[in-house]
Amino acid sequence: MSSIIVFHASSRHQGNTTTIANYLSKQLSATAIDLSDHEIAPFSYEDNYPATDDFMGLIKQTIDADQWVLVTPVYWYTMSAQMKTFLDRFSDLLRYHQEFLPALTGKHLWTIAVGSDSEAVPHFFTPFRLSADYLAMDYGGDLHTWLGRTLTMKPEVQILLDQFVENIIAKSNSF
Template sequence: MKILVITGSPRRKGTSAILAEQFTAGAESVGHTVVRFDAALKKVAPCVACSYCKRHEGECALKDDMANLIPDLIAAEMVVFVTPLYYSGMSAQLKAVIDRFYSINSILRATPKQAILLSAGADKDLWPMEAQETHFRAIFRYLKWQFRGSLLAVGVHERQDIEQTGYPRKAWALGEKAGVK
């Protein structure tokens, strides 16, 4: 299976990064092909709602790293979104990527995909994570993608916090089970 992992954290070794690393290792251990796009480390401008893409067969007026992501996004059978929890939602860097899906909206909605959410946050309460998951579920429903689950790591502010939990192992296991119905 072709899996695209899109991360949204600006911290290369943060808590959500370990979830992405472990998910990827688990998925690759059973033969899946994984491509990773670190949105916060790339140049991706927010959509400016110019509709240039609608007049130019999906080509965006903004010339940035999103052009490199589009072929992998179209080819992926599963898309895994990985983000830290920021004020009950995803990072701005990840949101910019998702908003830019607009340029190929009709392709994405017509291409069956599976989707997973991995998120980590310092808050010990689960309800902010649940708000974020609800938002992602709405995005997946709109895209007509099958929601295959989430891993919501709470109470983990720093990498050493999450390393002392079962969350990395759970991310690995989710990767191993990717695509299994």
């Protein structure tokens, strides 16, 4: 079985996104990383760059994982600011740290959205699919979930998550 990292990022440390991320990491025996616990500065083209924050440390810590799962709330019809900043910082690898790019090739990227209702936002997952393609990663799939105003797992969401976990495990067993 391959190694799996669950990255999640939300403005609430103990909110719905964390509930989903913790469930996933337990079911997958994966390492969960709350991006909000790390200082990640925005990407910059300035001469005094690259930044001296936590981004490259996270990449070095997780680059060997075969599968990456990104879990984000839906904020204003898109991903959280923390997740967007994290994805933007992959520009560091393209511009300053190209030695890490080959390690991304063929890794599997999965995405889960955590909304407030059961209806998914159209085209929400497009940036994730296109980013995976651009980085030569295999986009494994995506899932829209919702918990509403409670941190309790809804039975229908748990069923969807369990099916999603089965897909990730099946992909893991193919390594």
